[in-house]
Amino acid sequence: MVRIVIPFSLGKKTRSFSGSFNYRRDWTYYQVLEFMTKRLINVIIFLFVFVTILQGNTYHFEMIRHQNFLIKYEITNENLALQVVGLLEQNSNKMEKFYDIDVNTPVSVVIVESLEDFDSYARSSLPTWTGAAYLSSQNIILLKNPTWSNPEINFQREFLHELSHLYFHKKFEGKDIPLWYNEGLAEYLSVGSIDLHSGLVLSNAIWAKSILPFDRIDSLLFFSKQKAELAYAQSLSAILFLYERLGNRENWNYFHQMILEKGWEPAFRENVKMDLIDFEVTWYHYIDDKYRWLFILNAENLIWVALLLVLIAGMYLVRYRNKKILKKWEYEEQIHGFDNPDYSNFESGYKE
Numbered sequence: 001m002v003r004i005v006i007p008f009s010l011g012k013k014t015r016s017f018s019g020s021f022n023y024r025r026d027w028t029y030y031q032v033l034e035f036m037t038k039r040l041i042n043v044i045i046f047l048f049v050f051v052t053i054l055q056g057n058t059y060h061f062e063m064i065r066h067q068n069f070l071i072k073y074e075i076t077n078e079n080l081a082l083q084v085v086g087l088l089e090q091n092s093n094k095m096e097k098f099y100d101i102d103v104n105t106p107v108s109v110v111i112v113e114s115l116e117d118f119d120s121y122a123r124s125s126l127p128t129w130t131g132a133a134y135l136s137s138q139n140i141i142l143l144k145n146p147t148w149s150n151p152e153i154n155f156q157r158e159f160l161h162e163l164s165h166l167y168f169h170k171k172f173e174g175k176d177i178p179l180w181y182n183e184g185l186a187e188y189l190s191v192g193s194i195d196l197h198s199g200l201v202l203s204n205a206i207w208a209k210s211i212l213p214f215d216r217i218d219s220l221l222f223f224s225k226q227k228a229e230l231a232y233a234q235s236l237s238a239i240l241f242l243y244e245r246l247g248n249r250e251n252w253n254y255f256h257q258m259i260l261e262k263g264w265e266p267a268f269r270e271n272v273k274m275d276l277i278d279f280e281v282t283w284y285h286y287i288d289d290k291y292r293w294l295f296i297l298n299a300e301n302l303i304w305v306a307l308l309l310v311l312i313a314g315m316y317l318v319r320y321r322n323k324k325i326l327k328k329w330e331y332e333e334q335i336h337g338f339d340n341p342d343y344s345n346f347e348s349g350y351k352e
């Protein structure tokens with residue numbers, strides 16, 4: 001007989017449980033085997049579930065090569081990789097022409113499947129609003145898969161934006177050029193023009209007096225999503241304004257060549273015919289003329305405009321109705337008035 005005493009504490013009290021069994025008699029080999037088999041089955045089930053979960057998070061990457069670009073993608077996202085190939089076919093020559101440069105060095109394009117992988121490739125935590133990134137030190141373009149990051153992300157636009165950064169880096173490597181120019185060109189070569197949304201962003205910022213000085217755009221990676229949107233819109237509008245000043249594409253190429261030879265500021269002064277401060281002031285007047293009144297298209301302003309239109313329409317209707325009544329009275333006066341011989345009869349009839 002074995003006496004087992006299991007002490008356990010419950011508050012300050014100590015209770016004891018006592019029981020007795022004969023090990024050899026109560027636990028037969030069969031029972032032990034049954035117990036162990038059940039345990040083993042549980043362990044196997046646990047391992048199976050664990051491996052299944054692990055497999056769910058394991059990505060199988062494939063690669064496609066297009067000229068000097070190697071596109072790495074998860075096997076189920078081949079459509080995205082093929083989109084990248086298509087975009088390269090349509091745009092790499094255009095970019096090479098614009099920047100007047102050939103890029104023959106190997107470039108990796110990775111369609112990333114999680115935020116952790118994105119940050120791990122970037123070796124830093126980039127703002128969550130970024131849909132893509134170009135890492136110049138590794139010659140990699142990272143693209144977030146829109147299905148997990150943000151379905152509203154325009155995958156094509158993001159890729160072309162980063163592709164422009166790649167060519168910009170190859171062209172001006174080592175040159176001190178403000179970020180608004182780099183971002184503005186990336187927007188110019190991926191979007192092309194200010195869309196309604198960006199126009200509204202500019203308009204609202206003009207009214208709120210929150211237009212960013214150009215040198216503040218250098219801190220883009222520390223901006224909130226809204227502020228970054230403004231920075232991108234400003235950068236693109238500055239490029240469009242600059243293009244108007246330069247006149248044509250040949251002058252633009254010449255300006256780029258001079259940046260390489262003389263540096264950013266001297267090249268800017270010589271080609272744009274003004275210094276950077278004058279350019280910023282003139283640009284502000286340009287966007288003020290072009291986008292200030294777009295703020296009316298804000299949803300909340302549209303409601304006020306609609307109410308104003310209803311008010312004006314109501315006033316017009318009242319005036320129209322009053323005029324009609326006056327005309328009716330005039331008409332009745334002509335028929336039943338003093339000039340009308342019937343009027344006296346009508347009046348006398350009325351008095352009776």
Ligand SMILES: [Zn+2]
Nearest residue numbers: 161165183186
């Ligand atoms: Zn960018």
